[in-house]
Amino acid sequence: MSKILKLLRREYRASVRTKGFIIGLALAPILMSGSLIAMALFRGKVDTSDRWIAVVDHSNEVAGVILAAAEARNDQVVYDKEKDKKVKSAYFIEIIDPDTLNPAMLRLQLSDRVRSRDLHAFVEIGSGVLSPQANPEEARITYHAENAAIDEVRGWLSGQINNYLRHVRLTRAGIEEDAVGEMLTWLPVESMGLISRDEETGQVQEAERSSEMEAVLTPIFTMFLMFIMVMMGAVPLLNAVMEEKTQRIAEVILGSVRPFQFMMGKLLGGVAVSLTGLSVYAVLGGIVVYRLDLADKLPLNVLPWIYAYAVLMIFMLGGGLAALGAVCNDAKDAQNLTMPAILPAMIPMFLLVPIIEAPNSAFATTLSLFPPFTPMLMLLRMSAFETIPLWQPWVGLLGVLLFALISVWLGGRIFRVAILMQGQPPKLSLILRWAFRG
Amino acid sequence: MNTVEIRNVTKTFGDVVAVDDLSLDVPQGSIYGFIGPNGAGKTTTLRMIMNIFYPDSGTIHVFGNRLQGACTDAIGYLPEERGLYKKMKVRELLRFYGELKNGRDLKREVNRWLEKLSLLEWADKKVDTLSKGMSQKVQFIATIVSNPDLIILDEPFTGLDPVNADVIREVVLELQARGTTVIFSTHDMNMAERMCDFIFMIYKGRKVLDGTLTDIQNEYGSDTLRVRAEDGVPALQNLAGVEKVTDFGQLQELRITQGHDPQQILAAMMANTRITSFEVAKPSLHDIFVRIAGPEAEEKSRVENT
Incomplete structure (x- = not known):
């Protein structure tokens, strides 16, 4: 067995045999998709405390309607009668007479009541709400609360007030609302996939509904998966090499192998660790997909590309990270250098939304062909709902391959010199000198 | 026949000349002691023989072959600063280091040396549970477990109690008796006087003494x-x-x-x-x-x- 393989084996065992690896394997996807899981877990766990809402109605038209609507809502939806359980907040309306002399003072008093939790919110309805186009300023409806922008009560009030105002406006115009109901019906535009032909039967197949999972979750999941692979296989190299340097293990190893063999053994170990993680996720993911019958919804053709890009990305980043580990003298140096070193894996995360929205835009195409970003962004585009030209993943792969070779070559030059240098601070000028002059 | 031949070797680090125009012959089967004050160039010379550092000029031949980038598996090296993977088990670590030297019959050799150096009961313990002296003995076994023809020991007795120092000394002499060439650096002049066939002293990168103890004293x-x-x-x-x-x-x-x-x-x-x-x-x-x-x-x- 070659010395590189012996180093790989030790590196792999040292990583995979630890409890940390198993825990990390389990926790990484949970942490990465924590918000999604939390939303799913806590769906329905709503705050059911009562809401007291003050209504200041300058139009003298709406307050009573809101009061009646709130009472009706409290009767109908607040309690689940079957389970005998309160499932939603009850809304209690307090009608306040407008203060025409000093409206600002009234608003301040009501705001103070909200701050002291005596009220949940107050709403002020302008005097001209029935004729908003005649005098828009008088037609304003304002909702005041501590979290007004994301408060569900605001949405409920908006619906109640506008439904009533529409009804009044139609009645005053002499139109029966029931007669024009169909005129006011709102129809959604459904999202559907493209039509395809069944390869076996030749029949044209019906398009399927394009789900959020296909459009958004799958690309995000693919990208997170790549990020986890980098964190699992490449990032630990920096600390591992730094420790081997500072604990003088490197000198013992270099008594038996050449620096490049040493670095390659570690890099391949990182790749093996990543591929183990990836395979575990692929198998578990496969079971979930099979159980939930989601195979048709997922771009499974991307899976081999994930393996190819993951391997090259570990080489590309790992070469640099191992070299930087050799430059570091202590944990603080390692901490300082980790963040810039993993920027190629971090920056694509910030570009996620614009690229999912338009995977074939010039912006997305150009960035995904820039080798440091290619593994994550190309896979993001390939997992998105639009089809990208076939040549792009191949060109991207070639670019990453070249970049990985350059990274490993330069990394090896830095590694060779730096691994035995004690006490030299990791300055950029020094790193560049080692990289290009040896 | 010489195991190591160093000719006009110079090594600099920036402006510092660590080794200056050094020539030295280490005969096969001898124990060669390297002495010199701290920073004189001993470790740099040893690292160049190990091919960890490359000379700026001059040549180094080991076993008659010029060192050109390739490491030789026939050299065992004990660095001045001990380097062991703390989370590995002793037996596993020794086999790993032996494998890196392409050692043969490692399972038996590891057990033999562990027993000889009274470490057998620690074989399946992790390195970080060992005392400093035990770690040093483990590092010493890692150096010799692949049965190298040349052993380079940088400060092998530092930090060892007299009993363990004697154990290591006896093993070194036993290896020499089997034909192994030994180079070791030390600050312990008594040990150098008693053990070494030849003594080499380096001072400020230059050779200032080289020969048998008697020759040197006669000077x-x-x-x-x-x-x-x-x-x-x-x-x-x-x-x-x-x-x-x-x-x-x-x-x-x-x-x-x-x-x-x-x-x-x-x-x-x-x-x-x-x-x-x-x-x-x-x-x-x-x-x-x-x-x-x-x-x-x-x-x-x-x-x-x-």
């Missing part, structure tokens, strides 16, 4: 008097023909100026105090070391340069 001649004076050092001061008096408590060592008769000096001493022991001797390696690298030599060198 300095019998210029040392070891005496026991009842009134100690005060009674030995300001004697004609005495360059320096060193007090060892129970014993005083006098360095005499060339051309002076030890008998006349003895007579002068006896006029001052009672002398209970008197010996005309060659200088010890310790004394020679201090003469070359001590403060006096530093001062002399400074004066000569100004």
Whole structure:
């Protein structure tokens, strides 16, 4: 067995045999998709405390309607009668007479009541709400609360007030609302996939509904998966090499192998660790997909590309990270250098939304062909709902391959010199000198 | 036949010349001691023999082959700073280090050495549970487990208690008896005197001594008097023909100026105090070391340069 393989084996065992690896394997996807899981877990766990809402109605038209609507809502939806359980907040309306002399003072008093939790919110309805186009300023409806922008009560009030105002406006115009109901019906535009032909039967197949999972979750999941692979296989190299340097293990190893063999053994170990993680996720993911019958919804053709890009990305980043580990003298140096070193894996995360929205835009195409970003962004585009030209993943792969070779070559030059240098601070000028002059 | 041949090797780090035009032959089967003050260039020389550092100029041949980028598996290396993977088990670690040297029959060899160095019961313990002395013995086994023909030991006795130091010394001598060449650096002059066939001293990157202990001592001649004076050092001061008096408590060592008769000096001493022991001797390696690298030599060198 070659010395590189012996180093790989030790590196792999040292990583995979630890409890940390198993825990990390389990926790990484949970942490990465924590918000999604939390939303799913806590769906329905709503705050059911009562809401007291003050209504200041300058139009003298709406307050009573809101009061009646709130009472009706409290009767109908607040309690689940079957389970005998309160499932939603009850809304209690307090009608306040407008203060025409000093409206600002009234608003301040009501705001103070909200701050002291005596009220949940107050709403002020302008005097001209029935004729908003005649005098828009008088037609304003304002909702005041501590979290007004994301408060569900605001949405409920908006619906109640506008439904009533529409009804009044139609009645005053002499139109029966029931007669024009169909005129006011709102129809959604459904999202559907493209039509395809069944390869076996030749029949044209019906398009399927394009789900959020296909459009958004799958690309995000693919990208997170790549990020986890980098964190699992490449990032630990920096600390591992730094420790081997500072604990003088490197000198013992270099008594038996050449620096490049040493670095390659570690890099391949990182790749093996990543591929183990990836395979575990692929198998578990496969079971979930099979159980939930989601195979048709997922771009499974991307899976081999994930393996190819993951391997090259570990080489590309790992070469640099191992070299930087050799430059570091202590944990603080390692901490300082980790963040810039993993920027190629971090920056694509910030570009996620614009690229999912338009995977074939010039912006997305150009960035995904820039080798440091290619593994994550190309896979993001390939997992998105639009089809990208076939040549792009191949060109991207070639670019990453070249970049990985350059990274490993330069990394090896830095590694060779730096691994035995004690006490030299990791300055950029020094790193560049080692990289290009040896 | 020489196991190591170094010819006109120079190695610099930036502006510092670590090793300057060094030539050295290490005969096969010998124990060669490298001595010199800290920072003199010992470790750099050893690392160049190991091919960890490459010389700026000059050549190094090991087993008759020029070192050109490739590491040789026939060299065992114990670095000055011990480096062991703390989370690995002792047996597993030794096999790994042996495998990196392409060692044969490693399972048996590991067990044999663990037993010989009384570490068998620690074989399945993690390295970070070992004491410092045990770790050092494990590191020593890692150096020899692949049965190398040349062993390079950088400060092998540092930090070892006398019992463990004796164990390592005995193993080194046993390996030499089997034909293994041993190079070791040390600050322990007594150990160097007792163990080494040849002694090499490097000072400020340059070779200042090289040869057998007898050859080296002969260069300095019998210029040392070891005496026991009842009134100690005060009674030995300001004697004609005495360059320096060193007090060892129970014993005083006098360095005499060339051309002076030890008998006349003895007579002068006896006029001052009672002398209970008197010996005309060659200088010890310790004394020679201090003469070359001590403060006096530093001062002399400074004066000569100004």
